[in-house]
Amino acid sequence: MKRRRMIYEGKAKILYEGPEAGTIVQYFKDDTTAFDATKKAVIEGKGVLNNRISEYLFGQLGAIGVPTHFIKRLNMREQLVKEVEIVPLEVVMRNVAAGSLAKRLGLTEGTPLPRSIIEYYYKNDSLHDPWVSEEHITAFGWASPQDLDDMVNLTIRINDFLTGLFLGVGIKLVDFKLEFGRLWENDYMRIVLADEISPDCCRLWDAVTNDKMDKDRFRRDMGGMMEAYSEVARRLGIMPESGQSEMKGPKLVQ
Numbered sequence: 001m002k003r004r005r006m007i008y009e010g011k012a013k014i015l016y017e018g019p020e021a022g023t024i025v026q027y028f029k030d031d032t033t034a035f036d037a038t039k040k041a042v043i044e045g046k047g048v049l050n051n052r053i054s055e056y057l058f059g060q061l062g063a064i065g066v067p068t069h070f071i072k073r074l075n076m077r078e079q080l081v082k083e084v085e086i087v088p089l090e091v092v093m094r095n096v097a098a099g100s101l102a103k104r105l106g107l108t109e110g111t112p113l114p115r116s117i118i119e120y121y122y123k124n125d126s127l128h129d130p131w132v133s134e135e136h137i138t139a140f141g142w143a144s145p146q147d148l149d150d151m152v153n154l155t156i157r158i159n160d161f162l163t164g165l166f167l168g169v170g171i172k173l174v175d176f177k178l179e180f181g182r183l184w185e186n187d188y189m190r191i192v193l194a195d196e197i198s199p200d201c202c203r204l205w206d207a208v209t210n211d212k213m214d215k216d217r218f219r220r221d222m223g224g225m226m227e228a229y230s231e232v233a234r235r236l237g238i239m240p241e242s243g244q245s246e247m248k249g250p251k252l253v254q
């Protein structure tokens with residue numbers, strides 16, 4: 001069998017050349033990093049859960065007409081996606097003060113924001129993903145005003161939809177990070193949602209107790225990260241019947 005070509009290895013995923021032109025295989029690792037990858041661990045089974053959770057959320061978003069790169073899940077750790085040109089921005093949507101925003105502006109974590117706020121970070125590891133404004137983005141050409149407009153509109157729709165979806169299963173969507181890509185279809189380009197949506201890149205709090213069900217459990221040494229991610233999957237109704245043990249084996253999931 002011909003060995004497939006690796007295109008890129010990131011902190012939590014590896015991208016391989018897909019079976020057809022214009023496709024990519026996205027492999028979810030168990031590696032977990034925080035604080036610019038200065039803190040690292042391998043959390044067994046995390047990649048399997050993120051693959052399932054992201055598949056589910058991208059599927060739901062696709063069903064309401066949000067264009068995404070997602071094609072299908074291939075197995076426990078891999079999904080087939082469309083090849084896109086990634087816009088070098090992290091688009092963060094916030095509903096409740098937490099993390100870097102709470103720190104920067106001296107807000108108490110958990111304070112609802114007067115309205116939802118979108119922020120942009122320039123994806124550049126050596127610069128530690130600095131916070132940037134729309135002015136920087138268009139002036140340096142990371143995205144055109146039209147691209148930016150599309151990303152903002154999609155982010156607002158995604159936030160409205162996911163806030164309701166999570167609240168329906170007793171989870172508060174505090175904030176999350178999205179990445180977008182340019183998908184070329186002949187001479188026509190459109191902005192689509194790319195990367196992943198999982199507890200690695202969202203803040204998810206239990207709606208009643210405010211218990212953290214996301215990567216903050218790792219960032220803040222709280223423990224119980226797999227249990228929290230499994231609980232998110234279980235509440236979304238996508239946990240395999242037999243529970244977590246099924247997450248580890250080499251068996252293919254249909």
Ligand code: UDP
Nearest residue numbers: 092098099100101175176177200201202203
């Ligand atoms: N986030 C992310 N990747 C990053 C930075 C942030 O997925 O490189 C997510 C993070 O999980 C949270 C949201 O974006 O849901 C806002 O993160 P914040 O700016 O508060 O930074 P943090 O406190 O995570 O450093």
